[in-house]
Amino acid sequence: MGVSFILLSLLVPIVLSVVFLPKTLRFIAELVGHGLRKSSRTRRELLLARVANETKHFERQHKEKSKEDDDWENIASAALGSAINGGKADSEWNGIVGFFHPFCNAGGGGERVLWAAIRATQKRWPEAVCVVYTGDHDVDRATILKRVKDRFNIQLHPPTVHFLYLTTRHWVLASTWPRFTLLGQSLGSLILAYDAFHLLVPDVFIDTMGYAFSLGLSSLFFPTVPTGAYVHYPTISTDMLDSLQIGGQGINAGTGAGYRGIAKKKYWQLFAKLYSKVGSTIDVVMTNSTWTQSHIISLWEPYRIKRSKANDIDVVFPPVAVEEVLQAVEVSEASEKNRGPYLLYIAQFRPEKNHELILEAFASFLHSSLETATYTNQPPTLVLIGSVRNSHDEKRVYNLRLLARELNIKENVEFICDAPWPLMLEWMRKASVGVNGMWNEHFGIGVVEYQAAGLISVVNDSGGPKLDIVVEVDGQPTGFHATTVEQYAEGFRKAFSLSPTETLAMRHRAQKSAERFTDRGFAEKWLKNMETLVALQVERAR
Structure with a gap:
């Protein structure tokens, strides 16, 4: 009798924890999210006040719109409409869009996508604020925007684009994870994302660098915040797994031989499953090419169907000048x-x-x-x-x-x-x-x-x-x-x-x-997907 009672007293909490663990974890995560919102509320208010002041100052200095502005206004008006119930999202939407791009000053093709996306977003929603989470401590806003202009010939509207500086970027560097690099960098992106949310919780959260795990964390902490991913390259793919074989290509070519090679392949397969589950939590997914789309569909689509993520994985070709x-x-x-x-x-x-x-x-x-x-x-x-x-x-x-x-x-x-x-x-x-x-x-x-x-x-x-x-x-x-x-x-x-x-x-x-x-082609498709995110934000905020 005593032994049975002891066993029962041990089994009951174990069974209950197994049954309710997902709900318990979600509840705890939302509590953490609530705390992050509360702690960053003051910074949000200060940011919006700064935007208002800078906008007034900028308008006094620039009373006439440039021809480029007129052109982009035409793009914006042509892109109206929402995938939600066929309605239209509010053109005066004034939320904060957080762009997760820790290496925003790198000057590559991925950065051109970021800046073109921000430019299109600014033209479509002039009252919205675009915040870039970056780890580039050594440069200020003026320097970054100047480089954007010099490197990509993209002119942004300064009052509504701001930068929040992350202190934990080293966690996503490959050098930080000499072993289990894929998993390590993904876990590092969770630390980096938490750093970002501690600074400011946005109304829409978009990753433009490929840190899918950061979007999964956002969905866990803030269920009402829509998430979007622009995927340049899958973190792992079937091509990578195939490259392990002798005769494969890439920096891991031929490393799948022997016991260590078998272990590495098994590790990659497990990571691919985890990556796919994280990808299933994202509301809107864009890929930069047919190749990337096919790999993301093969990895994420089965899990997205289970979660009833109805939005297609869309090819949005990068903007090129x-x-x-x-x-x-x-x-x-x-x-x-x-x-x-x-x-x-x-x-x-x-x-x-x-x-x-x-x-x-x-x-x-x-x-x-x-x-x-x-x-x-x-x-x-x-x-x-x-x-x-x-x-x-x-x-x-x-x-x-x-x-x-x-x-x-x-x-x-x-x-x-x-x-x-x-x-x-x-x-x-x-x-x-x-x-x-x-x-x-x-x-x-x-x-x-x-x-x-x-x-x-x-x-x-x-x-x-x-x-x-x-x-x-x-x-x-x-x-x-x-x-x-x-x-x-x-x-x-x-x-x-x-x-x-x-x-x-x-x-x-x-x-x-x-x-x-073209830039115009990218802007039109970007705004179509962005429209869906804004409509989701408006709907979830009710």
Whole structure:
């Protein structure tokens, strides 16, 4: 009797905890969320007061709207409407949109998406406030906005864009997690998200860097706050799992052999399941390419169906300065005289961009070309343009310079770090070929810029460049695909061996291909999804 009573007294709380654990956890999480709202209320009030004061001051200084403003107002008015009951969201909505982008000053394609999204949001909802959660402590708002203007030629409305500085960004650095990096960075993003919510709880929370776990935490703490994800690249994918096999590609190629390899594959599979469950909590999901969409659908869709997340996973191609490049770079018989044997590679100096592959392929092509005396007047030059974020990137550039020396092509390779937009345009006018070396590049904004400038692209035979960008137009190619050093070298040779007529025709087809990826096209699709988030916020706030 005594033993039975003891067993019963132990089993009852265990059973009750198992049955009610999810509800208990949600209740505790919402209590934490309530506390975060309360603690950040003063900062919210101060922020809104600051926005009001800065808006009045700005309006006094700028009484007339620029033509750009008028153009964006036209976009905004054309994008009205909501997916909720077919109604329209309030055009005077004045909530706070939180953009989770801890590396907002990096200067890459992902940052262009962030700034273009904020610009479109500002034009559509001029009373709304856009807050960027960032870890870039060393730069203030004026410096960031100036770089946005210089690097991307995107002019933001200063009074309604503000920055909140995170102190825990190191938790999402790969260097912080030398082991179990995927899981570690994801857990680190939870710490970073908590840091963000401690500063300010927004009315709509959007991740534009790929930290899905931060959105899951938001949904747990604040069920009434709609969440949105713009996914540049899945944190894990079936391609990554396949890459572990011998003969695979990427930085983990061939690491799936032996007991450690089997353990790593099992760990990745478990992480993929966890990643998928987190993805199922997000209200609105956008992907930047067909490749990314297919992987996110395969991972998240089964779990999203279980949670009755009815919204489709939408492809929203990143904004590219196509119109500006088309206007700034002439493609004609006359302009061909201004182009030289330059190969242009625009990409951040990061390991996955595979600059080493391009240098080796260029060396093979160059030495072959010089041996056959293809270029007697001016040998080809490889121009590498990219942003340098930190000391690791600086070291990478240094090592690439050493590699160029070892390959005996030092005099034919030029490095340009943190180039302003006008300088990039200048090189697009001068170059003949555009290069992309990343395996499974999620999209490839630089490749679209190549096409808009009429460059003949030689890109990796994978990801966005293969599926969405360097595709046939009118049944004819717009560039070449490659994987190995030999294939890239051959692609370079083909690009430079076209006749003048064939070259000009391919340049025009490339421009036609690029017209699918404009700033305006991005804004319209972004606002369609943003409209859904605003409507959800209005509905849940009732």
